[in-house]
Structure formats: structure tokens, C-alpha cells
Amino acid sequence: xxxxxxxxxxxxxxxxxxxxxxxxxxxxxxxxxxxxxxxxxxxxxxxxxxxxxxxxxxxxxxxxxxxxxxxxxxxxxxxxxxxxxxxxxxxxxxxxxxxxxxxxxxxxxxxxxxxxxxxxxxxxxxxxxxxxxxxxxxxxxxxxxxxxxxxxxxxxxxxxxxxxxxxxxxxxxxxxxxxxxxxxxxxxxxxxxxxxxxxxxxxxxxxxxxxxxxxxxxxxxxxxxxxxxxxxxxxxxxxxxxxxxxxxxxxxxxxxxxxxxxxxxxxxxxxxxxxxxxxxxxxxxxxxxxxxxxxxxxxxxxxxxxxxxxxxxxxxxxxxxxxxxxx
Amino acid sequence: xxxxxxxxxxxxxxxxxxxxxxxxxxxxxxxxxxxxxxxxxxxxxxxxxxxxxxxxxxxxxxxxxxxxxxxxxxxxxxxxxxxxxxxxxxxxxxxxxxxxxxxxxxxxxxxxxxxxxxxxxxxxxxxxxxxxxxxxxxxxxxxxxxxxxxxxxxxxxxxxxxxxxxxxxxxxxxxxxxxxxxxxxxxxxxxxxxxxxxxxxxxxxxxxxxxxxxxxxxxxxxxxxxxxxxxxxxxxxxxxxxxxxxxxxxxxxxxxxxxxxxxxxxxxxxxxxxxxxxxxxxxxxxxxxxxxxxxxxxxxxxxxxxxxxxxxxxxxxxxxxxxxxxx
Numbered sequence: 001x002x003x004x005x006x007x008x009x010x011x012x013x014x015x016x017x018x019x020x021x022x023x024x025x026x027x028x029x030x031x032x033x034x035x036x037x038x039x040x041x042x043x044x045x046x047x048x049x050x051x052x053x054x055x056x057x058x059x060x061x062x063x064x065x066x067x068x069x070x071x072x073x074x075x076x077x078x079x080x081x082x083x084x085x086x087x088x089x090x091x092x093x094x095x096x097x098x099x100x101x102x103x104x105x106x107x108x109x110x111x112x113x114x115x116x117x118x119x120x121x122x123x124x125x126x127x128x129x130x131x132x133x134x135x136x137x138x139x140x141x142x143x144x145x146x147x148x149x150x151x152x153x154x155x156x157x158x159x160x161x162x163x164x165x166x167x168x169x170x171x172x173x174x175x176x177x178x179x180x181x182x183x184x185x186x187x188x189x190x191x192x193x194x195x196x197x198x199x200x201x202x203x204x205x206x207x208x209x210x211x212x213x214x215x216x217x218x219x220x221x222x223x224x225x226x227x228x229x230x231x232x233x234x235x236x237x238x239x240x241x242x243x244x245x246x247x248x249x250x251x252x253x254x255x256x257x258x259x260x261x262x263x264x265x266x267x268x269x270x271x272x273x274x275x276x277x278x279x280x281x282x283x284x285x286x287x288x289x290x291x292x293x294x295x296x297x298x299x300x301x302x303x304x305x306x307x308x309x310x311x312x313x314x315x316x317x318x319x320x321x322x323x324x325x326x327x
Numbered sequence: 328x329x330x331x332x333x334x335x336x337x338x339x340x341x342x343x344x345x346x347x348x349x350x351x352x353x354x355x356x357x358x359x360x361x362x363x364x365x366x367x368x369x370x371x372x373x374x375x376x377x378x379x380x381x382x383x384x385x386x387x388x389x390x391x392x393x394x395x396x397x398x399x400x401x402x403x404x405x406x407x408x409x410x411x412x413x414x415x416x417x418x419x420x421x422x423x424x425x426x427x428x429x430x431x432x433x434x435x436x437x438x439x440x441x442x443x444x445x446x447x448x449x450x451x452x453x454x455x456x457x458x459x460x461x462x463x464x465x466x467x468x469x470x471x472x473x474x475x476x477x478x479x480x481x482x483x484x485x486x487x488x489x490x491x492x493x494x495x496x497x498x499x500x501x502x503x504x505x506x507x508x509x510x511x512x513x514x515x516x517x518x519x520x521x522x523x524x525x526x527x528x529x530x531x532x533x534x535x536x537x538x539x540x541x542x543x544x545x546x547x548x549x550x551x552x553x554x555x556x557x558x559x560x561x562x563x564x565x566x567x568x569x570x571x572x573x574x575x576x577x578x579x580x581x582x583x584x585x586x587x588x589x590x591x592x593x594x595x596x597x598x599x600x601x602x603x604x605x606x607x608x609x610x611x612x613x614x615x616x617x618x619x620x621x622x623x624x625x626x627x628x629x630x631x632x633x634x635x636x637x638x639x640x641x642x643x644x645x646x647x648x649x650x651x652x653x654x
Contacts (some may be wrong), residue, residue, distance in 0.1 A: 022349050022371060027412075028439065041371075043604040044349060085354075105601070105654065112355065273644075274432070277370040277606040277637035310604035314652040317600075318645055325641040327432065 002150040002249065004196040007157035007189065010057040014158055017089070018053055019045050021159075023166035023304075026275040032292050036302035038170060039288060040163055041278050043310030047109070049236070049284065050159055050186055050308050051082035051146075057155025058144045059086045067092055072141040074098075074128055076235050077106025078309050079146040084115035095141060097132050103235060103281075103313045123230050147185030148243040156186040159306070160193025167201065167304060174200040175302040176255065178287035181205035181214050182237035184246030186308065191253035203254040204298065206290045208234040208262060208283070214250065215257030217242045233262050233316055236283035236309055258297055264289040269317065270324035272307065281312035282320075329477040329576065331523040334484035334516065337384040341485055344416070345380055346372050348486075350493035350631075353602040359619050363629035365497060366615060367490055368605050370637030374436070376563070376611065377486055377513055377635050378409035378473075384482025385471045386413045394419055399468040401425075401455055403562050404433025405636050406473040411442035422468060424459050426450075430562060430608075430640045450557050474512030475570040483513040487520025490631060494528065499629040501527040503582065505614035507635045508532035508541050509564035511573030517633070518580035530581040531625065533617045535561040535589060535610070541577065542584030544569050560589050560643055563610035563636055585624060591616040596644065597651035599634065608639035609647075 021044045029037040042050040059067060070093035073083040080096040087094035094115040098107055099122035111117050120131045135141075145152060163177060177194065179187040184205070191203040205214040211232055216224040225241045232238045242250070265282040268289035272280045280288070287305035291298070348371045356364040369377040386394060397420035400410040407423040414421035421442040425434055426449035438444050447458045462468075472479060490504060504521065506514040511532070518530040532541040538559055543551040552568045559565050569577070592609040595616035599607045607615070614632035618625070 019349070019351075022346070024346075024371065044351065044368075048604050108654065273606055273641075277375050279600055279604040279606065314600075314648045318648060321641045321645060327435065 002153040002192060004192055006150060006154035007193055010154040011158045011161060013060040014056055017056055020162055021045055024276045028275045034295050037291050038172060038304045039276060040306045042308050043278055043280055043284055047081035047085050048309055048311045049078040051078040053158055054152035054155035054185055055082035055086040058149055058151040059090050061151040062142055066142050069140045071144050072136050073144045075146055076102045078236050078311060080110040081113060083144050084110050084113035088114040095135055097128055105313050106311050147183030148245045153185050153189045157189030157193045160190035164197040172302040175300045175304050176202050176204050176298045177304045178204050178206050178290045179306045180237050180283050180286040180308045181207055182239035183243045184250050188246040188249035191249055195253055205254060205257045206286045207259055208232055209259055211238040212259045213241050215259050218257045223247055234265060234283035258290045258294055260286050260289040264293050266320040267324040268292060269320040274327050279310040280307050281309050284309035329480040329519060331519055333477060333481035334520055337481040338485045338488060340387040341383055344383055347489055348372055351603045355602045361622050364618050365631045366603060367633045369635050370605055370607055370611055374408035374412050375636055375638045376405040378405040380485055381479035381482035381512055382409035382413040385476055385478040386417050388478040389469055393469050396467045398471050399463050400471045402473055403429045405563050405638060407437040408440060410471050411437050411440035415441040422462055424455055432640050433638050474510030475572045480512050480516045484516030484520045487517035491524040502627045502629040502631050503529050503531050503625045504631045505531050505533050505617045506633045507564050507610050507613035508534055509566035510570045511577050515573040515576035518576055522580055532581060532584045533613045534586055535559055536586055538565040539586045540568050542586050545584045550574055561592060561610035585617045585621055587613050587616040591620050593647040594651040595619060596647040601654050606637040607634050608636050611636035
């Protein structure tokens with residue numbers, strides 16, 4: 001069970017190792033959204049996404065002897081890079097099991113950060129658990145889960161603490177916090193932090209069309225699976241179903257789930273390029289897309305969008321500029 | 328005469344209005360440069376460049392009655408946007424005289440920030456002072472110079488103060504600070520701040536080939552003019568000659584001038600996209616280009632590159648990715 005005490009403990013362990021990412025604004029985005037827009041730029045975090053927070057939190061919470069034996073993780077990419085860098089900074093080894101259709105930039109970066117990468121065929125139905133079992137035959141490696149781990153959730157929650165104080169600095173007290181959501185680690189961690197520090201800030205999950213398991217699950221009151229499991233440019237957030245640990249937290253603390261289209265994500269990427277000078281990947285832009293293009297579904301004079309990651313192959317980035325870059 | 332006292336006074340006036348931009352790092356950039364690389368991301372400043380600092384400083388230093396009558400500025404773009412936003416935030420009007428061949432994005436943004444834009448034909452030899460005199464017939468508007476104004480230099484110096492303390496946080500004490508340089512406002516302001524707070528940090532100007540007036544002037548010991556005055560993708564930093572106020576400061580406090588090619592700037596833009604998730608314009612990437620590709624000309628185990636701006640038309644940005652985006 002993740003608690004605010006764990007988030008605070010994670011904050012101490014992360015201090016000096018994690019980057020306090022800036023909260024960006026632009027009068028031009030405010031105009032589009034019809035309200036003040038604050039963008040928490042986690043794409044500027046180490047390894048280009050918030051995932052480094054959870055990875056560092058989990059690795060630093062392991063017993064020393066276990067950590068020394070190395071860690072293993074499954075990931076389409078951002079968690080992989082976070083674990084790879086956190087392991088290398090802890091001077092231990094990391095094995096990452098990745099789908100072969102993950103963006104090339106994420107696979108290459110994970111290797112370059114010193115991890116051993118093992119690919120499996122996600123679309124072809126190869127079982128990643130079998131692949132992982134083969135890799136971890138001795139069972140010596142500790143598994144760092146991407147979201148369903150209390151220490152990972154606690155690490156992501158440190159982003160929520162920063163949001164609270166940065167919003168206060170910008171005189172925003174009452175706003176919804178739009179979080180691109182795959183398994184729900186970031187959304188649940190932020191929700192725990194907001195509950196403690198800022199009752200008037202409230203999490204909303206944001207997902208791409210057809211991969212909106214949180215949206216459906218929150219409506220149904222129980223975890224629902226997506227029909228599709230691959231084929232989205234929002235590769236970072238297409239987890240098939242809400243997490244076992246994350247769903248109850250989000251159900252208790254967050255509002256209704258939001259859904260955006262892939263084109264809205266590309267449009268938000270182009271606007272982030274133009275107005276904020278940051279690179280977002282499609283999934284990382286989902287929160288900003290919701291803030292800009294789904295204003296009628298949210299409350300408050302301001303809105304906070306978490307820009308979760310920026311690891312995008314140049315072809316997709318150029319597509320965003322081609323489609324939506326005529327300003 | 329700009330002094331550290333003026334920089335400190337500007338820092339007080341800017342507080343709460345200027346963004347404290349992050350200092351970014353990447354192990355991949357360190358590897359290319361062969362030393363630790365710190366990137367001061369001023370592209371994340373309001374209006375997408377450091378120029379907002381100097382504009383705010385100068386406007387806030389004007390006598391109240393003068394400020395109320397409005398301001399006028401000449402600029403290829405970044406200074407224009409800085410002055411336009413600073414004027415609008417001070418609730419006064421701004422008239423900006425811009426070359427017609429400035430990037431479209433800069434002209435459009437300046438207008439959208441509420442300024443009146445008057446274009447002149449830089450390449451065709453139209454005299455911008457005549458154009459300006461016509462606009463300011465009553466002589467009521469106060470001129471906000473882009474660099475040769477003690478209050479503008481003091482405003483840019485606030486970036487230097489941030490660099491000092493951010494470098495300290497990252498345990499960098501002894502390094503050269505590479506500053507993309509047009510008229511020298513930023514380089515001179517930073518140099519004044521470093522002199523006060525960090526004797527072991529030293530400014531180096533960085534300019535594009537053929538527009539390296541500081542490089543030649545520092546060698547000659549007197550201001551030298553560029554032969555060319557237009558036709559560079561580094562449009563932000565192609566000022567024809569060092570400033571009257573800035574040159575003596577830089578001559579006294581900075582090292583030898585550095586020169587980079589346009590391709591090196593495009594390459595640095597692609598790497599900033601890939602490794603830091605920030606957008607740089609070609610001129611804004613010149614310091615990073617020098618850090619990455621001219622390491623043999625600098626001293627120290629670390630280097631600090633100021634990434635001065637990110638206002639770039641998408642065609643140029645896509646060119647950078649096409650040419651240097653195969654990672």
C-alpha cells in the first residue's frame with residue numbers, strides 16, 4: 001500500500017539525483033485553452049521522462065545485497081531507460097525485456113545507458129514472462145515493475161509534490177491535473193501527494209482512444225481491459241489494464257477519465273514545440289492535448305498538464321510538425 | 328557603465344517575472360564533448376529566449392511617466408518578443424521595427440504579443456533609423472536597445488547569477504561559459520556576474536563563421552566589422568559589430584572568441600532535441616556546438632553552454648533533423 005509517508009521518504013532518497021523539472025506557461029496556450037495552462041515538463045527529467053523517479057525510488061529502496069545482484073524490468077521504453085540509468089548510477093546491472101516494436105530511440109538509449117536489452121515479439125504473441133524467466137534463470141535479479149510497486153508509485157509521487165509548490169508559486173490553487181496514464185503509477189503517486197498538500201488540485205487520467213482502460217474502468221468501478229494492445233503512436237501509455245495497486249488509489253482520489261485522439265496528441269506536440277520549446281512524445285502530450293482540446297470536460301480557471309516524456313523518433317516528431325506546424 | 332550593483336538591482340526587479348531556467352545535462356553529451364557539459368536552457372525563458380530578461384530590466388528601470396508613453400525597439404526577433412511581452416505586462420505599448428527577412432515565427436509572435444510591428448528591407452539597404460524616426464515622429468517612445476544599454480546588460484547578467492549557483496549545485500567550479508554572441512549584451516552581463524561570484528568561470532563568445540566580429544575584434548583589440556550582414560540561419564546573432572558598451576567589458580573579462588559553422592549549429596540542434604528534449608534555434612545552439620565540436624579550444628573538466636533561444640521556423644528545425652537526426 002502506497003502512502004504519503006512513502007512518497008516523502010522517496011523524496012528524500014531522490015533529492016540531488018532527480019531533476020526538479022520546470023513548470024512552463026505561455027499566453028498563447030492559455031488563449032487556446034480558455035484558461036491558464038501550466039505544463040509540468042517531465043520530458044526534461046533525466047532519461048527524458050518521469051520514469052526515472054520511480055526507478056530511482058525502487059532501486060534505492062532495495063536491500064543492499066539484492067541491489068548488488070542486479071535488476072530486471074519489462075518496458076516499452078521509458079521505464080527501461082529510467083531503470084537503466086538508475087542501475088548504472090547505483091553501479092549495478094540491469095536487464096531490460098522490451099517489445100521489438102518499441103521506438104528505436106528508446107531501445108538504443110536503453111542499451112547506451114549500460115543495460116542488457118532482450119527483445120520479444122509483442123504483436124506476434126510471444127510471452128514476455130517466459131522470455132524473462134529464461135533471462136533470469138538463477139532468479140537473482142530483482143524485478144522493478146513499471147507501476148504496480150509501492151516504491152515506484154511513491155517515486156512518481158515526488159512529481160506531485162513539486163506540482164503543488166510550483167502551482168502555488170504561480171498562484172494556482174484550484175485546478176485539475178491532467179496525467180497521461182498507462183498503468184497508473186504516475187497518476188496514483190501524484191494523487192497521493194495532492195491529497196496531502198493541495199485538496200483543491202485533482203488528478204484526471206488521460207488516455208488515447210481505444211486504449212482508455214482507466215476511462216472505462218473508472219466508469220465501471222472495476223478494472224476493464226482494452227480490446228487493442230498495440231498499434232498506437234502513444235506507445236508509452238497503452239498498458240492493457242489498470243494496475244492492481246494503482247486503480248484503487250485513482251478510483252478513490254481522481255475524477256473521471258479523459259480520452260484524446262492521436263491527432264490531438266500530435267497537435268499538442270506541435271504547440272509544445274512552438275510555444276514551450278520542449279519535445280514531447282505522443283503519449284507524453286496527451287495531458288496537454290486534453291487541456292487544450294477538451295476544456296469543456298474540466299473545471300477550474302487553470303489547468304495543469306503533466307508532460308510526461310519526450311522520447312520520440314524523429315519521423316513521428318516531423319509528422320507532428322507537418323500536420324500541425326503551420327502556425 | 329554596467330556594474331554588478333546594477334545586475335543585482337535588476338535581479339530584484341526581475342524576481343517573480345522572469346523564469347529561472349533549468350541547467351540540463353546528459354551523459355551522452357558528456358561523451359561527445361569529452362568533458363561534463365552543462366546546458367543553461369534559456370530557450371525555456373518567457374518568449375523563448377534570454378532577451379526577456381534585458382527587456383524587463385530596461386522597461387522596469389524607465390521613469391514611470393516615460394514608460395507610460397510606450398517604447399520602441401529594433402530587432403530581428405528575439406529582442407522584439409522580449410520587449411513586446413515586457414511592455415504588455417507593464418500595460419504599455421510597444422512598436423517594433425523588424426527586418427522583413429526575419430523568421431516568420433518571430434514576426435508573428437511579436438504581433439501576437441500585442442506589439443505594433445513595422446518591417447524594413449534589411450538586404451535592400453533601407454535605413455532602419457529613418458523608418459524608426461517616421462514611426463516615432465512625436466519622439467514620445469523610449470528606445471529599448473537590444474544590447475548597448477546598461478540596464479539591458481544588467482538584465483542579461485541575471486542569467487549569469489543563476490549559472491553560478493546552478494553550476495555550484497552540480498559541483499562545477501572551474502569551467503568556461505560559452506555564450507552565443509550578437510551584440511554582446513548577454514556575454515557582457517554574464518561576465519560581470521561571474522567576475523563577482525565565480526572567479527573560475529570565464530565567458531567565451533561564440534559566433535557563426537563570417538559573422539565573427541567579436542572573434543576578430545578581441546584579437547585586434549578594437550571593434551572590427553563583419554563583411555557580411557545577412558544570409559545566415561543564425562539570424563539571432565549576426566550583429567555587424569561589437570557593442571560600444573559591451574566590447575570593453577568582454578575584452579576585459581572574457582577569453583578568446585570562438586567560431587562555429589552553420590552545420591555544427593544544426594548538429595547541436597539535433598542533439599539537443601535527442602538528448603535534452605529542448606528546441607534550439609541555430610544561433611541559440613552555437614554555444615552547445617562549440618562545447619561539443621571545439622573541445623580542443625577550451626579548458627576545464629566541465630563546460631557550460633548557454634542555449635540562448637528556441638524561436639526557429641519548422642523548416643530549419645526539420646532540416647537539422649534531416650541532416651543530423653540519425654542517431
